[in-house]
Amino acid sequence: MRNEMARHRVFRPGAPFGKELLLLALMAAFVTAGQAADFSRQALERADSFLKTEERGRDVLSYIHFGADYRGHQYLKTLAVNGSDSDFALVYRFNWADDGVTDAAFLCNSYGSVYAVQVMYTNAVLNRPFFLANASIAVLGHGLIETYKDKLSEDDRRQLHKIVSDADARSLLEWSLRIKQLL
Numbered sequence: 001m002r003n004e005m006a007r008h009r010v011f012r013p014g015a016p017f018g019k020e021l022l023l024l025a026l027m028a029a030f031v032t033a034g035q036a037a038d039f040s041r042q043a044l045e046r047a048d049s050f051l052k053t054e055e056r057g058r059d060v061l062s063y064i065h066f067g068a069d070y071r072g073h074q075y076l077k078t079l080a081v082n083g084s085d086s087d088f089a090l091v092y093r094f095n096w097a098d099d100g101v102t103d104a105a106f107l108c109n110s111y112g113s114v115y116a117v118q119v120m121y122t123n124a125v126l127n128r129p130f131f132l133a134n135a136s137i138a139v140l141g142h143g144l145i146e147t148y149k150d151k152l153s154e155d156d157r158r159q160l161h162k163i164v165s166d167a168d169a170r171s172l173l174e175w176s177l178r179i180k181q182l183l
Contacts, residue, residue, distance in 0.1 A: 046112030066132035086110035133169035
């Protein structure tokens with residue numbers, strides 16, 4: 001019974017050795033955080049180097065605001081992804097047309113691979129995110145399938161055909177980013 005009680009003892013900072021245990025726990029947390037930061041830095045750099053190019057910015061904007069003139073994009077911030085210790089989101093601001101602004105978050109796994117895109121802000125009124133791309137998805141989707149047909153597995157081809165059939169520009173963008181990051 002005494003061993004059972006000892007296993008369930010509540011830690012009290014004022015108890016004997018309490019300060020020492022607290023200090024030890026804090027040191028362990030800092031070592032772990034430091035090691036994780038090195039790994040995260042590599043993932044952040046991998047994702048950023050993939051997303052920051054003008055070519056990638058033009059490509060992403062063509063899905064989010066189909067037909068809009070690309071005026072540039074820049075990194076804004078990094079966010080933690082809820083429910084994950086290792087996933088993160090890189091947020092970029094896209095400038096388009098005369099005064100269009102859209103902030104997009106690119107959700108990445110612990111390796112820096114993009115797996116989702118979320119529009120966080122836009123001042124668009126008529127050219128809502130993905131709206132025009134959804135309307136013209138058949139042309140874009142079938143073009144993408146044709147471009148990558150030799151590099152796609154049967155499962156990838158099936159997924160892509162479903163996305164095109166559903167006219168889902170956001171999923172098509174996410175799929176396209178995953179494939180391009182692998183190449």
